[in-house]
Amino acid sequence: MAPVSPRRADGASALPYNQRMGDRLPPHQHALLSALARNPLDTSVESLSRLLGLDQALIAAASTELAAAGFVQVFGRSYTELRLGDLGEAIQLGGAELPERVLARSVRARGGTAAIKELNADAALASAGIQPGKLARGLAELGWAKFEQGALTLTGEAVSDEPPACGVEVALAAVHVAGGVMEVESRADQRILEGVQYARGRRELLSARERTRRIVTLTYSGGQLAARVGAGEVGVLREVNELTPEMLADGSWREVQFRAYNVALAAERITPGKPHPLCRLIEEVRLAFLELGFSEATCPMAELAFWDFDALFQPQDHPAREMQDTFYCAMPSSLRLPTEGGWVARVKATHEDGGDTGSRGWRYSWSEARAMQVVLRTHMTASSIRAIARNPYPPQKVFSIGRVFRRETVDYKHLPEFMQVDGIIIDEQASFSNLLGTLAKFYERMGIPEVQFKPDFFPYTEPSVGARAPFGGKWLELCGAGIFRPEVTLPFGCTAPVLAWGMGLERLAMARFGVASIKDLYQSDLDWLKAVPLTA
Numbered sequence: 001m002a003p004v005s006p007r008r009a010d011g012a013s014a015l016p017y018n019q020r021m022g023d024r025l026p027p028h029q030h031a032l033l034s035a036l037a038r039n040p041l042d043t044s045v046e047s048l049s050r051l052l053g054l055d056q057a058l059i060a061a062a063s064t065e066l067a068a069a070g071f072v073q074v075f076g077r078s079y080t081e082l083r084l085g086d087l088g089e090a091i092q093l094g095g096a097e098l099p100e101r102v103l104a105r106s107v108r109a110r111g112g113t114a115a116i117k118e119l120n121a122d123a124a125l126a127s128a129g130i131q132p133g134k135l136a137r138g139l140a141e142l143g144w145a146k147f148e149q150g151a152l153t154l155t156g157e158a159v160s161d162e163p164p165a166c167g168v169e170v171a172l173a174a175v176h177v178a179g180g181v182m183e184v185e186s187r188a189d190q191r192i193l194e195g196v197q198y199a200r201g202r203r204e205l206l207s208a209r210e211r212t213r214r215i216v217t218l219t220y221s222g223g224q225l226a227a228r229v230g231a232g233e234v235g236v237l238r239e240v241n242e243l244t245p246e247m248l249a250d251g252s253w254r255e256v257q258f259r260a261y262n263v264a265l266a267a268e269r270i271t272p273g274k275p276h277p278l279c280r281l282i283e284e285v286r287l288a289f290l291e292l293g294f295s296e297a298t299c300p301m302a303e304l305a306f307w308d309f310d311a312l313f314q315p316q317d318h319p320a321r322e323m324q325d326t327f328y329c330a331m332p333s334s335l336r337l338p339t340e341g342g343w344v345a346r347v348k349a350t351h352e353d354g355g356d357t358g359s360r361g362w363r364y365s366w367s368e369a370r371a372m373q374v375v376l377r378t379h380m381t382a383s384s385i386r387a388i389a390r391n392p393y394p395p396q397k398v399f400s401i402g403r404v405f406r407r408e409t410v411d412y413k414h415l416p417e418f419m420q421v422d423g424i425i426i427d428e429q430a431s432f433s434n435l436l437g438t439l440a441k442f443y444e445r446m447g448i449p450e451v452q453f454k455p456d457f458f459p460y461t462e463p464s465v466g467a468r469a470p471f472g473g474k475w476l477e478l479c480g481a482g483i484f485r486p487e488v489t490l491p492f493g494c495t496a497p498v499l500a501w502g503m504g505l506e507r508l509a510m511a512r513f514g515v516a517s518i519k520d521l522y523q524s525d526l527d528w529l530k531a532v533p534l535t536a
Contacts, residue, residue, distance in 0.1 A: 023228075024237035026257065028054065028062040030229060036072070036218050037230035044077075045214045061265050063216045071222030076212040082175045082182045082196065087204040091169075092176040098169055098205075099130045104144050104158050112154045119152070134409050141198065142166045171195030171206060183211075201412045201517040209527075271530040278419070278521055280534070281509050282401060285421055288445055294397040294423065299383035301403065302329055306337055306371040307382040310347055311389075312460040313487040315362040316370045320378070327405050329374040337372055343389060344368070346491035357486045376405035380422035381460075381502055385488065387424065392494035399423040401505070412517040413476065419505035424484075430497040432463060435481055439467055439501060443478070448511050456480055460488045461500060469511050476511055479503030 025033070031052050036043065040051060045063065049056040066072040090096035106125055107114045119125060119132035136152055139145040144158040144166075157163045165173070170191045175182040184192060199206040218226055228234045239259045240247075247253040275283075286296070299307065309321055319325065337344045349355030351366040383400040400422045408414040425438070436453055443451045448469050456466035461482025468475040481501035489498050506518045513532060515521055520528070 023233065024235040024257075025229070026062075026065075026239050026259075027236050028058045029066055030234065030236045032059060032062045032066065032216070033071070033222070033226040033229040033234075036216065036222075037226040043216050045216065048216065057266060057268075059216075060214065061262075063214070064265065066222065070219055071225055073217050073219060075215055075217075077185070077215050078210065078212050079183045079185045080196065081209045081211050082171065082184060083207045083209075084172065084175050084180050085202075085204040085206055088172045088175070088206050089180070091205075092172055098166075099128070100135050100138050100142060100144070100166075101162070102128060103130055103132055103135050103152075104139060104154060104163065107145065107152050107154055108158070108160075112159050113151060115151045117150070131409055134411055138198070166198075167191045167193075167195030168198045168205065169195070171199065175206065201519075203517075203519075203523070269530075274534055276529070277513055277532045278505070278509055281512065282419065282505060285446070285505065285508075286401060288442065289397075289399040289423065292397070294399045297383045297387045297398050297400045298402060299377060299380070299386050299400070301377060302374050303377040303382050304335055304337070304371070305373040305375050306344070306347070307386055308375055308377055308379070310351065310366075310371045311343070311385045311488070311491075312381060313350065313485060314459045315351065315364065316367060317364070318459065321370075323407075325407050326378055327376040327407065329376065332374055334369070334372040335374055337368065338389075341389065341492070343492060344371075347371075350487045350491050354487070355491065357490045359485075359487050361487070377402070378406050379404050379502055380420045381500070384422050384424045384500060385492070388426070388489060388494050388498065389492045392426075392489070392492050394426040394428050394496040396426050397424070398426075410519070412519075413507065413510070415506070415518055415522075418518075420502055421505055421508075422502045423500070425499040426494065426496050427499075428496045430483075430499050432465075432483060435483065435499040435501070436465070438499070439479065439481060443467070443469070443508075446508060446512060448478075448508075451478070456482075458482055460485055467503075471511050472516065476507060478507050478511070 024030075031054060032048065035048055035051050040047065045056055045059050049059045052059070063072055063074050067074050084092065087096060091098060103119070103125065106119060106122060110118070116133050116136060122132075125132060132152070136145075136147045139152060140147045142163075143156060144163050145152045145154045170189075172195070174189075174192055184196065196206065196208055200208065225234070237257045238255065239257045241259050243253060243258070247256070274280075290296070305321070309318070310316070314320065346355055348366045348368075349361075350357055350359065351362050352364065354361040380400045380402050383402070384398060387396075387398040387400075401419065403417055404420045405417045408416050410416065425434070427434075439453075440451055443449075451467050451469050452475065453465050453467055456464045458464045458480055461480075462485050464480065464482035466480050467478045469478055470476075479501050480503075481499075484498040484500050489495070506521055509515065509521055510518060
C-alpha cells in the first residue's frame with residue numbers, strides 16, 4: 001500500500017512516512033477527508049466545521065495543509081450578508097412604512113404634484129422624520145415620480161394608487177423571512193439585488209457587509225485518498241507536541257508523530273485598544289500643519305455673528321444667515337461687539353459702501369444688532385479672521401481644527417455638526433499657485449495623491465477654488481479655498497495677500513479610510529474599528 005505523505009502549508013512534511021506507522025493521517029486532516037468522502041452539498045469551512053464539531057481554525061489549517069500536498073483545492077466565494085436595521089424591522093412588523101411610500105402618498109394627496117418647499121413644511125412628514133429633499137431622487141429612482149425644478153410629480157401606478165412593492169421592500173421581506181439575517185450572492189433574485197443597492201448607506205433600513213466563504217474541494221488524488229480514508233484503509237496518526245519520560249520508558253515514542261510548528265497558520269487575532277481613526281486623523285492633520293511651521297488658533301464654539309459672517313464680508317441678508325441654515329443661540333442671544341482697533345466701524349463701512357477698500361460694498365444699511373447675534377460657529381474661518389485681527393502683519397501661517405454646526409440635511413456626506421480644518425497664509429509674495437501647491441502637498445501627505453481643482457465661488461475669497469478627489473466612482477468635495485478679498489483683510493489692517501482654505505475633516509476621513517457614508521465614522525462598528533490599521 002502506498003504511503004500517505006501530505007505536506008504542511010509552510011513546506012515541512014505534515015506526515016513523514018515511517019514504516020512502523022503504516023498509512024496514517026493527523027486527526028484533523030483525517031476528519032476533513034472523511035467528511036469530504038461523504039460528498040456533502042456544502043463544503044465550506046463553516047459547514048464542515050459544524051458537520052465535524054471542530055473549530056473552524058482547525059478545519060482551515062487542515063485544508064491549507066492538504067492543499068499544499070495537492071489533495072484539496074481551497075477557493076473563496078463572495079457573498080453579501082444582509083441584516084435588518086431598526087426601521088427595516090419596524091416595517092416588517094407593521095409598525096412603520098418605507099419613508100418613500102409615505103412621501104408618495106403625501107404628494108398624491110396634493111393632486112400628484114408638490115414642491116419640495118411645500119412638503120418640507122408638512123408637519124406630519126416632519127413628525128415622522130421624513131425629509132422630502134433627501135428622498136426626492138429616491139422616488140425618481142424607484143420610478144414612482146419625476147423630480148424636476150424642485151418639485152415631485154408622481155408617475156405610473158403611483159399617480160392613483162399605492163405602487164407595488166419595490167426592490168428594497170422585497171429585500172426587507174426576504175431578510176425578515178430568513179430570520180433577520182440573510183446571505184445573498186451575485187446570482188440572487190434581481191429585485192433583491194436592486195433593493196440592496198438602493199438601500200446602500202441607509203443602515204436604518206438594511207445593512208450589507210461583503211464577506212467571503214472558503215470552499216474546500218477534492219482534487220483527483222485527494223478523491224482517491226478520501227476514498228481510502230472512508231474505507232478505513234488510512235488510520236489516524238497520534239500527534240504530540242513533546243517527548244515525555246513515559247514515552248521513552250514504554251517505547252510509545254515510536255508510534256507517534258511529533259507535531260511541527262507552523263508559524264504560517266492563522267492565529268487568533270488580537271485587537272488591542274487604540275485611538276478612534278477620526279481622532280488619529282485629527283492629530284495627524286495637526287502635526288502636519290505644525291511641522292509646516294503653522295501656529296494653531298481657535299475661537300468660541302458660540303460665536304458672534306460679527307466674526308462668523310460680517311468680518312468675512314458676508315452680507316446680512318445672505319441665505320446662509322437664515323434660521324434654516326444656521327443655529328442661533330437663545331441664551332445668550334447677543335453679545336457686545338469688539339471695541340478695540342476700530343474694527344466694527346471699518347467693517348460697517350466696508351459693507352455699506354466699501355469704506356477704504358476700493359470696493360462699492362453691498363450697498364445696504366448694516367445692522368449692529370444682527371452682528372451682535374450669537375450663533376453656533378458655522379466654520380472655523382471665524383478663528384482665521386480673529387487671528388488676522390490680532391496680528392495682521394506678514395509673514396505668518398495659522399490653522400485651526402474644531403467642531404462646526406450647520407442645519408444640513410443628513411445624507412451620506414453631510415451632517416449637522418462636523419469637524420473643520422481652516423488655514424491661512426499671510427505673505428507679501430503669496431500667490432494663487434502657492435495655494436494650489438500647498439493644498440496638493442497636504443492631501444498627498446494625507447494619503448490622497450489625486451486631487452482635482454475647479455473654479456468655485458465664496459463671498460469672501462477671489463479667486464476661489466474647490467478641491468475634490470475620486471471616491472467610489474464619483475468626485476468627493478474636499479475643501480473650498482481662495483485668496484481673501486481686500487474687503488475682508490483691509491478693515492483689520494492687513495495689506496498682504498492672504499491664502500485661505502477650509503476643509504471638512506470627515507470628508508478627508510471618508511477618502512482616507514474608504515468609508516461610504518459619513519455617518520459610519522460615528523457609529524460604533526466594532527468590526528470596522530478593529531480592522532482599521534494604526535498606520536492607515
